[in-house]
Amino acid sequence: MSRYHETIIIGAGPAGLQMGYFMKKSNRDYVILEGSIRAGNFFTQQPRHRVLLSINKKHNPFPEFEYNMRHDWNSLLSDDRSLLFTNYSEDLYPHADDLVRYLGDYARETDVKIVYNTRVTNISKENRPGKAEGLFYLKTGEGREYSCKVLIMATGAVSERLADIPGIEHADTYATHDIDPKKYEGKLVAVIGRGNSAFEVADHVSPYAAYVHIFGARAVKHAWNTHFVGDLRAINNNVLDMYQLKSLHSYFGIECVKLSKKPGDEFVTLHFQDIVLHWNTPGYFFDTKPYDYVISCAGWNYVDLSLFADNCKPATKLKGQYPRLKTNWESDNVENLYFIGTVMQANDQQAASGFIHGFRYNIRTMHRMMEQKFHNVPYPVKLISRDCAALADHVIERASIDAAIYQLHTVMGDVIIVPENKKEEIRYYTDLPLDYVKEQDWFKEAKHAFTMRLTYNYDRFGEHARYPITFSHWPQSEDEHCQAALRPYLTYYNNGEFVDEIGCVESLSIRFDIKEFKSDNPDKNRNILKNFINKHMNFNPGKKYYDFFLVSRETYKTNVKPLTEEEKARIPPEFFEMKGIRCKPQNLDLKPVM
Secondary structure: OOEEEEEEEEOOOHHHHHHHHHHHHOOOOEEEEOOOOOOOHHHHOOOOOOEOOOOEOOOOOOOOHHHHHHHEOOOOOOOOOOOOHHHOOOOOOOEHHHHHHHHHHHHHHHOOOEEOOOOEEEEEEEOOOOOOOOEEEEEEOOOOEEEEEEEEEOOOOOEEOOOOOOOHHHOEEOOOOOOOHHHHOOOEEEEEOOOHHHHHHHHHHOOOOOEEEEEOOOOOOEHHHHOOOOOEOHHHOHHHHHHHOOOOOEEEOOEEEEEEOOOOOOOEEEEEEEEEOOOOOOEEEEEEEEEOEEEEOOOEEOOOHHHEOHHHOOOEEOOOOEEOEOOOOEEOOOOOEEEOOHHHHHHOOOOOOOOHHHHHHHHHHHHHHHHHHHHOOOOOOEEEOOOHHHHHHHHHHHHHHOOHHHHOOOOEEEEEEOOOOOOOOEEEEEEEEHHHHOOOHHHHOOOOEEEEEEEOOHHHHHHHHOOHHHOOOOOOOOOHHHOOOOEEEEEEEEOOEEEEEEEOOOOOOOOOOOOOOOOEOOOHHHHHHHHHHHHHHOOOOOOOOOOOOEOOOHHHHHHOOOOOHHHHOOOOOHHHHOOOOOOOOOOOOOOOOO
């Protein structure tokens, strides 16, 4: 006999606990099956060097709880303010053991329904006599069987990926290499990979190794340039600092094509090829070099296909690393099979879906969608009066304080439906995946609809925007188009078709409801939005709201002093060569006086 639950969640890591919390709060029939003896067991071993990449910033300048969740990257959502990770560590980059302790307390205090020591070994989808059609049947290593209508995979990283290189068996891996740094004392070490795990390993052995060479096939992507938290973080890039200061350790954007080791030889020979387009004879350059240790850091797989019978095997992408997901995180080929947690980055390589501070909000939204789909509980909506000021004020408040659309910038946003019936109020929906929204009939059929998202605009500044860290000067405040940093965008749609959009003036603290400096117009962003709303909805016919960024245009002359002729002569020549670029880069300085 199968033990039936409407929903089964596999895995009691942070994602499984978060969904379990929402399931319990809505009084649904669910259970979490966990293969180990504790919640968050993965973090007892990973990361190998025990320092988390997730920020734990508990001291912030604003009082709102929701705003401060923007800078708490480890807490799960709950109604209990004592269940915040900031109560467990003062470290900006905390120890992994603190996360294990926190997840154990969260599981116990929220009393989510978990069955431990229950490892699922087989999943099938069947039609059995006397049972509902299309149920999932789960077999466990202990000989039990469970069944459910909805299956949610919260298994996290299920296996380490091996670099697809002949001879890779001669290398250690991120998950198996010896973490005693003295083992590498005076040794020659090669690390294969270009992500955080590769640089974490290199940073750990760099004080002891004679030299560390990192081979990454392509140029490194820095999180400070891409704004994607999964790219190389500053906490791990000390080796690059040593490389640039000529301290023996190095990074090569070169592809390793083979590893070899002769019988009895203690060295591993690394064979690499380099594409040398810059040579007089462009082509491939081949070479070899011996190392004492080679460590492969190729990342993780986030789906274990061996669990699934052929009748419910999810489709995958990127050589099986991720499942192929719909915009609601459901498998795109198996109905009622969902994936949550760090695997949600399968749909998001821009924001924070791969970390707790991102997927906790994805899971909340997904739960709301499931409540609507399976239990006819409408997605939450706020009603707002048909007024420019009321709508603009709410948008500004959300953009200034909300954590979900902040962490999931660009991919998640709010949706505003203005009914054609003028007696009906505006409907405001929060925290929806924007790709999902654009697929929905209710959005396509809306005569008047807006979306609001937070997004970057560095791409508007041409080649000089390749390194956003150099945007160090005040932005072009006279032209909202030429604002690069994270800021809200209000976009207007007619029957699902894009019509127009407007962005606010950027803010250093990502607060669009306060003055940035003494002569700032405190209402500039509200008025920008009110003018845009009025332009398309005509709530206040003929009304124009003052939206210049300074208190008055007269103060512009006081705050902005024109360059002298001598100073103009020191403008870098490339400034005049940027023809066709509307937005001038903010990293140009006057040439020094000779």
